[in-house]
Amino acid sequence: MKRRVMVLTCSAMAAAAIMGGSTMVSAADTVSVAIWDNNQLSGLQEIANEWSEESGVDVEFQVMDWTTYWTMLEAGASGGEMPDVFWMHSANAQKYMDAGLLLDMNSYIEEDDAIDLENYFPGIVELYSQDGVQYAIPKDHDTIAAVYNKAVFDKYGIDYPTDDWTWEDFASIAQQIADAGADDGVYGTYMNTGSNQSGWYNIIYAMGGEIISEDKKSSGMDKEETIAAMNFVGEKILPACPSQDSMANTPGDTMLMSGKIGLYLDGSWMAKSYYDADNAADFAWVEIPYYDANENGQCDEGERASIYNGLGWSIAANSSVPDEAWSLISAFSDEAGQLRQSELGVTMSGYIGCSEPFANAFGDMDLSAFTKVEEDGRLVFRPYSKYSARWEDDFTQKFIDAWNDPSLMEDTCLELAESMNSILAEE
Amino acid sequence: MNQKKKRMFSTTRQKKVAQTAYLMVAPTIIGLLILNFYPIIQTFWLSFCKTGDFGLNNTFIGLKNYVDLFKDPEIPQALINTFRYAAVQVTVSIALSLVLAVLVNRKMKGVTIYRTIYFLPMICAPAAIAMVWRWMFNQDFGILNKMFGTNISWTTDPKIAWLCVAVVGIWSSLGYNMVLLLGGLQDIPKDYYEAAEIDGATGINAFFHITIPLLSPTLFFIIQTGIIGALQLFDLPYMIIDESSRAVRSVKSVTYLFYQHSFEKGQRGYGSAIVIFMMVVISIITYFIQKTEKKWVHYN
Numbered sequence A: 001m002k003r004r005v006m007v008l009t010c011s012a013m014a015a016a017a018i019m020g021g022s023t024m025v026s027a028a029d030t031v032s033v034a035i036w037d038n039n040q041l042s043g044l045q046e047i048a049n050e051w052s053e054e055s056g057v058d059v060e061f062q063v064m065d066w067t068t069y070w071t072m073l074e075a076g077a078s079g080g081e082m083p084d085v086f087w088m089h090s091a092n093a094q095k096y097m098d099a100g101l102l103l104d105m106n107s108y109i110e111e112d113d114a115i116d117l118e119n120y121f122p123g124i125v126e127l128y129s130q131d132g133v134q135y136a137i138p139k140d141h142d143t144i145a146a147v148y149n150k151a152v153f154d155k156y157g158i159d160y161p162t163d164d165w166t167w168e169d170f171a172s173i174a175q176q177i178a179d180a181g182a183d184d185g186v187y188g189t190y191m192n193t194g195s196n197q198s199g200w201y202n203i204i205y206a207m208g209g210e211i212i213s214e215d216k217k218s219s220g221m222d223k224e225e226t227i228a229a230m231n232f233v234g235e236k237i238l239p240a241c242p243s244q245d246s247m248a249n250t251p252g253d254t255m256l257m258s259g260k261i262g263l264y265l266d267g268s269w270m271a272k273s274y275y276d277a278d279n280a281a282d283f284a285w286v287e288i289p290y291y292d293a294n295e296n297g298q299c300d301e302g303e304r305a306s307i308y309n310g311l312g313w314s315i316a317a318n319s320s321v322p323d324e325a326w327s328l329i330s331a332f333s334d335e336a337g338q339l340r341q342s343e344l345g346v347t348m349s350g351y352i353g354c355s356e357p358f359a360n361a362f363g364d365m366d367l368s369a370f371t372k373v374e375e376d377g378r379l380v381f382r383p384y385s386k387y388s389a390r391w392e393d394d395f396t397q398k399f400i401d402a403w404n405d406p407s408l409m410e411d412t413c414l415e416l417a418e419s420m421n422s423i424l425a426e427e
Numbered sequence B: 001m002n003q004k005k006k007r008m009f010s011t012t013r014q015k016k017v018a019q020t021a022y023l024m025v026a027p028t029i030i031g032l033l034i035l036n037f038y039p040i041i042q043t044f045w046l047s048f049c050k051t052g053d054f055g056l057n058n059t060f061i062g063l064k065n066y067v068d069l070f071k072d073p074e075i076p077q078a079l080i081n082t083f084r085y086a087a088v089q090v091t092v093s094i095a096l097s098l099v100l101a102v103l104v105n106r107k108m109k110g111v112t113i114y115r116t117i118y119f120l121p122m123i124c125a126p127a128a129i130a131m132v133w134r135w136m137f138n139q140d141f142g143i144l145n146k147m148f149g150t151n152i153s154w155t156t157d158p159k160i161a162w163l164c165v166a167v168v169g170i171w172s173s174l175g176y177n178m179v180l181l182l183g184g185l186q187d188i189p190k191d192y193y194e195a196a197e198i199d200g201a202t203g204i205n206a207f208f209h210i211t212i213p214l215l216s217p218t219l220f221f222i223i224q225t226g227i228i229g230a231l232q233l234f235d236l237p238y239m240i241i242d243e244s245s246r247a248v249r250s251v252k253s254v255t256y257l258f259y260q261h262s263f264e265k266g267q268r269g270y271g272s273a274i275v276i277f278m279m280v281v282i283s284i285i286t287y288f289i290q291k292t293e294k295k296w297v298h299y300n
Helices: A002-015 A038-055 A064-077 A093-098 A106-111 A124-126 A150-155 A169-182 A194-208 A224-240 A244-249 A254-255 A268-275 A323-331 A336-341 A368-376 A388-404 A406-427 B001-047 B064-071 B074-104 B111-123 B126-137 B142-149 B157-186 B188-196 B202-230 B237-238 B255-266 B268-296
Strands: A030-035 A058-063 A086-090 A144-149 A263-267 A285-286 A305-310 A311-314 A378-381
Touching: A030 A038, A030 A064, A030 A268, A030 A323, A038 A268, A038 A323, A038 A336, A064 B255, A086 A323, A086 A368, A086 A378, A093 B074, A106 A323, A124 A305, A124 A378, A144 A150, A144 A194, A144 A305, A144 A368, A150 A169, A169 A224, A194 A224, A194 A305, A194 A388, A224 A388, A224 A406, A244 B268, A254 A285, A263 A268, A268 A311, A285 A368, A305 A406, A311 A323, A323 A336, A388 A406, A388 B255, A388 B268, B001 B188, B001 B268, B064 B268, B074 B111, B074 B255, B074 B268, B111 B157, B126 B157, B126 B237, B157 B202, B157 B237, B237 B255, B255 B268
Parallel strands: A030 A058, A030 A086, A305 A378
Antiparallel strands: A086 A311, A144 A263, A144 A285
16 A cells, blocks of 8 residues: 555656746835846846935845746746846747736836937837837847957967958968867867857858848748858858867857867857956957958948847836836936946946947956947847747757758758748747 | 443544544645646646647647647657666666665675765755766866766767766666665565575575565665656756757657747647656556566565
């Protein structure tokens, strides 16, 4: 009998689905805030502290990694227990807006003199609005630049890259490092299947391709230019990278910081982790390369593309402290708050014209590569649709074979276009 | 008269005992009902639905999820991955822990230290274990390749990666199995061995003819729970193998697929169908294991 019960219990546990749910109770004098980037915590905390002193309301931050964050938020949304204030992102925003989980901010915006949506990056404002209702205030924007390890360049006597370089230059410099460093196990650069926003997406747009059509109804993966760009990745960039196996083992920033590669593309949101590294003096930033489509030897309009993206500050529709939550968001997002965010080196601003201080936020490390691209480059909003998470997962996994055998690149692109189109048809 | 009185007394007493017993188990039963049985029923219902985001707008679509499931090429692969993991992990883990249990079941210096060391993995969080092993397996910076002077793609070569996952699974379950087996070993009366010795059966002979049969109830329990646990494999491949690894297809377990569909891709209905399907598979296997019980398990 005892055994039977034990077995029964075991099978019961076997069957139970894992239904996660975290509870977040907010008292009237506390606003709970959830974010996914630990790099930004200290700066945001500082702005929040200043706000707390004025308002007398405490701010309680919770930091999770990206995946946990969305699992937590979704479980919280399904169970009716969300943090008061949280970040929104293009990968999931539409889902949350459709479900009516975000607070309608229109009346708050109208009454608040410090917030005027005209002042923010239009792509980000648009992303977080639906049918004339604003569901999030732009928090920041980010761009992509190249970072290199000077120690690696010095060791092999290779000249540092400059802003006027093309993707061909990028590939050939990477190849030079890979050839020179072959005996030491040092490689040129790093680009894995999942290096999308800060990797091959940029090359696709520089070369005139696209990931998704403007109306978000069809995939751009089968476009001629997109396939040409992916072939360029396969033929010119991957040979200068560590094996795909190695890249699946270790992230690119780790490899660059440890001198395993010499050159890498990364987003402005990562700047702090390079600055905080022990060998921070080894790293320098340079603008993202351009693609010389007309071959006249200079960067013309549209030839330099950087993916940009911007997070938004949202409030839970069922928050018990919406007024306090709005007041906090207003403090983060008004001109002063956005300038402060740049000065503290948290991120560049979502408010147009407040990003300059970011370039000098990290002492000797010049970050102007991220702001310069806004003037001489084309900013492309990070491709998204309602279920972006599904097709982005597919990209990461289905490109693995093509990464190991670049001759499969074209077929993979066509296959991905097909699966992406069927996801888009469902939206 | 006297007799009757006695019996009545004993019934009320029994009633009281029963009442107390129910009271004692109530927290567990209520917990099981709310935390296990209710979600099972809900999951079962969801498996017939096309789910909307955040549990809103679920629409009943009958057996469609199950039809899709039988057409999905990822399912047979995930079943193969799960079964071969279970086969290796359960057998090796039990064999090794049996040897360890016998070794530490004797009077020698520092025996408690050994027992503690072997039990330690049991008290570590599985996620932490997986992270540490992930770094040890790292191809370029990991301690394993440094130590052996090799360049093996531990977590990316499809032929090796699933074995690496199994190694971690074995390593983490050794201690638990060993402690259970040790308990079983200490319950075996010494007289049997003395009697056997007089009859000339020692060492290996005694092990197979006395130790194993008398340990069979414990072994049965470990095998049964071990198989069920192994078939629910999720955390190890999820944490150790990167999403962009070549090997991800060969380590993806059924529960991993369920997690991906339910939580990453937002397809709760299909995810539920996967997990209900797995529950049926596990129940069938459990049934057959129960059938074998009479053949080899001896309860004194």
